[in-house]
Amino acid sequence: MNKSLEELQKEYEESAARLEQEKRKLRRLENRKAYLESGSRKQRNHRLITRGAAVESVMPEVKILTEQEFYSLMERISEWPPVQNMVRLFIERHSQPPASEKDGD
Template sequence: MPKQKTIPEPKAEIAANERQLAQLRHKQQQLENRAAYYEKGDRRKRAHRLITRGAAIESVAPLAKVLSETEFYAFAEKALAIPEVKGLLMEAVNEHNKNEFRGD
């Protein structure tokens, strides 16, 4: 016949399970916080890249400052559709890839 548990034994089991549950919830929160931290870092890097590239465009083409956002997008689409500009961009990308492959 199996031994019946006394009242303190189930209470101790419940307390141990509650501690374990609290630990697991804490671990889950840590993992969620870490994921948010890395995601936030990626957003910051992207924002920094967009800002610096926009500043570079304004630096080499100061007239672009007067264009509205819509006008600037239309201009950029037209400029990047020119075959010579597409070719220059492709050259730059190929050079980047070649340097990255070599480890420069």
Template sequence: MPKQKTIPELDTEIAAKEHQLAQLQHKQQQLENRRSYYEKGDRRKRAHRLITRGAAIESVEPLAKVLSETEFYAFAEKAFALPEVKSLLMSAANAHNAAGQKGTG
């Protein structure tokens, strides 16, 4: 039969376990902070990409500035549905992918 622990031994064990719990909670908070940081970074990158591409459209075609958001979306849907535009976009994407494969291969 195991020897019973004394009250001071139990108090010491409790203090050690509480310290260990505090360390684990701190580690969990660090991991949650890291996840939040990376998720925010992804959102910032997306926002930056959307802003720069929107600015590029306006600089290439200034008339796009006068359209409302709804009008612009309708225009974009029609423009990207054109076979010529689809073909140009596909060519650009293929060129991008080919360049990426050359860089990794």
């Protein structure tokens, strides 16, 4: 029942080695999580930048607006019924399968 000092020392060293392995494993998992999250963040940033650039390309006048003025303008545009209908139409088209899939091709 009583373990010798050598046995206890050996158990301690094995436990310390396992602890270090688990710490390394946890660091790898945390790095992987950060990598995956940054990927989605990069995709979002890319989407926001390209869409903002698209707005400026079709309405170059908005470049002079402050951020608050721009948001106010976008809110007013989004409240306009023809724009709401058009957005709804595009969303519906996006969620429907292509015509070739409907016909069984």
